[in-house]
Amino acid sequence: MHPFLHRIEKYCLSNSLWIHLVLLLFFSYLLLITMMVESYANFLLVFGRLILLFAPPLLYAAFRENIRRGWPVLVRRVVWGVSFVAYPIFVLWQRSVLAPLLLQDHQLRPETFLHADFSWSYFLAIAVGILVTETAVLLSGDLLEKLRHQSFIRTWSVEKLVFGVVLAVAVLAGLLATVDIVERRDLGNLTDWPYLIWKFLSFSVQFAVIGSIYYAYYYVNKHWLIPSILRLKGAVFYLFALAGVILIFYPLFVAIIAWLPAVRELEIGAFFPYKSIFAEDKGTVPFVVMLLSVPVIVSSQWFRQHDRIDELEKEKLETELTLLKQQINPHFFFNTLNNLYALSIDHDRRTPEVVLQLSELMRYVIYKGREDWVSLKEEIQYIEDYIRLQQIRLHKQLDFEFIKEIEDNREKVPPLLFITFVENAFKHGIEPATSDCLLKMHLRTTGRSIQFRCVNSVHAETRTERGIGLSNLRRRLDLRFPGKYQLEVQKADGLFEATLKIESA
Numbered sequence: 001m002h003p004f005l006h007r008i009e010k011y012c013l014s015n016s017l018w019i020h021l022v023l024l025l026f027f028s029y030l031l032l033i034t035m036m037v038e039s040y041a042n043f044l045l046v047f048g049r050l051i052l053l054f055a056p057p058l059l060y061a062a063f064r065e066n067i068r069r070g071w072p073v074l075v076r077r078v079v080w081g082v083s084f085v086a087y088p089i090f091v092l093w094q095r096s097v098l099a100p101l102l103l104q105d106h107q108l109r110p111e112t113f114l115h116a117d118f119s120w121s122y123f124l125a126i127a128v129g130i131l132v133t134e135t136a137v138l139l140s141g142d143l144l145e146k147l148r149h150q151s152f153i154r155t156w157s158v159e160k161l162v163f164g165v166v167l168a169v170a171v172l173a174g175l176l177a178t179v180d181i182v183e184r185r186d187l188g189n190l191t192d193w194p195y196l197i198w199k200f201l202s203f204s205v206q207f208a209v210i211g212s213i214y215y216a217y218y219y220v221n222k223h224w225l226i227p228s229i230l231r232l233k234g235a236v237f238y239l240f241a242l243a244g245v246i247l248i249f250y251p252l253f254v255a256i257i258a259w260l261p262a263v264r265e266l267e268i269g270a271f272f273p274y275k276s277i278f279a280e281d282k283g284t285v286p287f288v289v290m291l292l293s294v295p296v297i298v299s300s301q302w303f304r305q306h307d308r309i310d311e312l313e314k315e316k317l318e319t320e321l322t323l324l325k326q327q328i329n330p331h332f333f334f335n336t337l338n339n340l341y342a343l344s345i346d347h348d349r350r351t352p353e354v355v356l357q358l359s360e361l362m363r364y365v366i367y368k369g370r371e372d373w374v375s376l377k378e379e380i381q382y383i384e385d386y387i388r389l390q391q392i393r394l395h396k397q398l399d400f401e402f403i404k405e406i407e408d409n410r411e412k413v414p415p416l417l418f419i420t421f422v423e424n425a426f427k428h429g430i431e432p433a434t435s436d437c438l439l440k441m442h443l444r445t446t447g448r449s450i451q452f453r454c455v456n457s458v459h460a461e462t463r464t465e466r467g468i469g470l471s472n473l474r475r476r477l478d479l480r481f482p483g484k485y486q487l488e489v490q491k492a493d494g495l496f497e498a499t500l501k502i503e504s505a
Contacts, residue, residue, distance in 0.1 A: 016137045017062040023133050024050045027126050042107050049102050056083045057130055069448045084134050088127035095119040166211035174204030206262040213253045214289055221290045222297045246286050251277035350392050357389045373412035390426050399438035406445050418452050420473045421498045425456035451501045458496040
């Protein structure tokens with residue numbers, strides 16, 4: 001896709017402003033064809049004036065994401081109410097002043113003049129249209145997601161939906177035919193209820209048979225002509241196959257339909273009296289049914305295939321995330337068991353305490369590490385326990401500081417997200433150091449983002465990135481927060497600094 005078209009597509013998917021602009025474009029068209037001298041200049045002029053007139057809701061729609069991320073919930077709701085409810089009401093209230101500004105006399109047709117009924121109905125329609133459109137925009141994402149997970153939606157394919165519509169139309173046609181019989185036979189008193197119910201059921205069944213016959217063409221088209229002929233052999237073979245199905249089977253179907261009592265009783269002109277083996281439409285109806293069903297069938301199959309691809313991609317990502325988590329555990333255990341081994345060689349009295357703390361850390365890794373999300377409080381506690389365990393065996397002075405600026409410690413993060421920085425700090429910076437060392441950490445959350453900064457002293461010969469730690473972390477971030485994180489590492493003046501910033505979804 002061309003980059004310009006790609007940007008347009010991205011904008012339309014991420015912004016609802018264009019939806020409201022299309023709505024105003026429709027009202028501009030409506031005004032043009034009903035009251036104005038039709039010209040492209042007048043069309044654009046009224047459209048521009050409507051944009052200026054309804055600027056508040058348009059501005060809210062344009063900056064919706066910025067408002068959602070940066071403004072408090074209460075302020076956001078108040079501004080939304082003013083933009084989409086209070087302001088349109090104000091415009092409706094001031095319609096007598098605004099209507100002449102919207103339309104000038106020279107733009108109107110000679111026989112047209114502005115009046116109160118016009119301004120009231122027109123501005124009311126725009127106000128209601130903007131509110132309804134905005135409500136639909138807000139509900140569309142949630143509603144679509146909820147419907148996607150409903151079992152009856154997943155089981156009801158397009159094929160079943162089409163057949164359900166056929167049956168519904170048959171029942172409606174049966175009801176109308178019954179009413180026609182009542183009018184023909186002067187049964188206005190409606191005393192013969194068993195007869196009427198019988199006629200309604202009989203007509204409905206017979207119309208269902210007629211509908212099923214035409215539905216059969218859709219069924220053959222979907223399950224044979226499109227997958228076996230159109231997809232494999234192309235349009236020429238498909239058109240000849242379509243014509244063959246109509247020419248061979250439609251005369252038989254017409255004979256069956258003409259035989260039905262309802263056709264004779266209601267004198268349905270297309271089949272009664274029996275004049276042609278191809279009925280009155282000469283085969284046009286089944287041809288149109290099959291031809292118009294092609295885009296429906298193809299799009300349905302495309303969406304089903306697309307959903308399957310998304311499902312397989314999700315399964316692949318989840319599998320990869322699981323494998324990456326499993327890589328964390330041996331890496332962590334290897335480092336920690338080395339520490340414990342060093343203490344046991346020295347017969348350190350703190351060895352039992354270390355074993356106990358190690359068991360707590362292992363419990364977190366094994367059980368919490370399996371989960372997709374943990375609370376920030378749990379993750380911080382795990383980091384502090386790990387550092388406390390490391391400090392027990394250190395024989396050097398550690399300048400340690402952990403600053404926490406957290407709005408809500410119940411906020412969710414992936415488990416074992418920050419421990420890679422701490423492990424690297426001890427393994428490549430603090431442990432090899434021959435003198436005093438430092439470890440400074442700063443964790444800050446704002447509701448819109450999470451930022452973690454880790455600065456540690458580093459041995460002169462240590463490379464910036466080493467082992468599977470940071471590369472594993474980058475891959476996890478790519479899978480969990482694609483395009484929504486920044487990870488920067490740098491080494492200068494004997495210090496190694498790593499900064500991770502994650503934007504909220």
